[in-house]
Amino acid sequence: MPQSDFKRVIAESSYVFVIGVAGDSGSGKTTFTRAIREIFGEDLVSTFSIDDYHRYDRRERKALGITPLVPEANRFDLLEEHLAALKAGETIEKPVYNHDTGVFDPPVTFRPTKILIIEGLHPFITGTLRSLIDFKLYVDPDPDVKRAWKIKRDVEQRGYSRDAVLREMEERKPDFERYVAPQCAFADAVIRIAFSKYGREASERRNVYHVTLCQSKLDRSIRDVDLSIDLFPLLSLSQRDFMVEFTTEEVGGRTMGALAFDGELNDAVVRKLERNIEIQTLVRPIDLVESGAYLTAGDMAQLILAWRIINRRIFIESAPPGAAGDPATLSGDGGCGCGRR
């Protein structure tokens, strides 16, 4: 496929490309989904949370003594049915779980766009769901990062006390380990986030984290895809600390490439990468940071993931019928190395 055709091909194709984002509550799924939506353009991307497919409202869960992480507390059969319909380009009547009230609002009409992102606790839990998702991402912050994020959000924005947040996190832990964490074995990419090696203050004040992007290996090379990172400006312009490291890791019984970043990078290092994504998506401008500013390890991971998603979408378009599934996505068999809680 020639460069710059990505957005046109997507718009003209009937294919609905589904991205699934899995992770615990407060792990950064919504934040990441928002960034991907910005990169691809609001017109191409729609998204919903699979919290809408809870079976019980908050009071009922309390009466039953179960958490929303237990599979039985969710309507995966309905989610499978709806996702299949959306992939076929059909409109659904989607349930709505209201986090402010803890009960269900009336269903809403939901129309798919050419890129659909579903995010939540269990997007990869059944084989049917996995087969309907084209790109699977598992978001995995370290426990102390997740605790800090969740306390900040739930206390400041949702009106809970610090103790209530900590108590709930503790109560959910066993179900998280049992039902959510094992899904990372099915992910094409896992993002791990830890506090920065340059100090927790850098994380809390400037959003600088140590981010590791674990990706399944591609079994093919793709024409017209160029992941350009320019190291020259890093050597000549950067005045801040930065590190990049590549290792291989066992994740969910598979070997994944793990690219770790920490610190802040001069924006010139990724200008070529931004421009390449721009040329492919026709979304302009893709400017994660102002010129002369610094971008964080998290921004870097988002850009690389966006590129990886573009690769997958291009592959589907150019692959012969029946070859669209990436073998790497189908090999997960539990026993995951993530979810280190």
Ligand SMILES: Nc1ncnc2c1ncn2[C@@H]1O[C@H](COP(=O)(O)OP(=O)(O)OP(=O)(O)O)[C@@H](O)[C@H]1O
């Ligand atoms: N990459 C990030 N960098 C800094 N802070 C982040 C990042 N991702 C998430 N956070 C912080 O963590 C909080 C929770 O993130 P977010 O709402 O994206 O999580 P979630 O997984 O969607 O949670 P839930 O499922 O409970 O809605 C955010 O309010 C934000 O403050």
Ligand SMILES: O=C(CO)[C@H](O)[C@H](O)COP(=O)(O)O
């Ligand atoms: O895990 C969660 C979100 O991913 C929530 O705990 C779940 O959706 C229930 O929501 P609430 O606590 O608002 O009743």
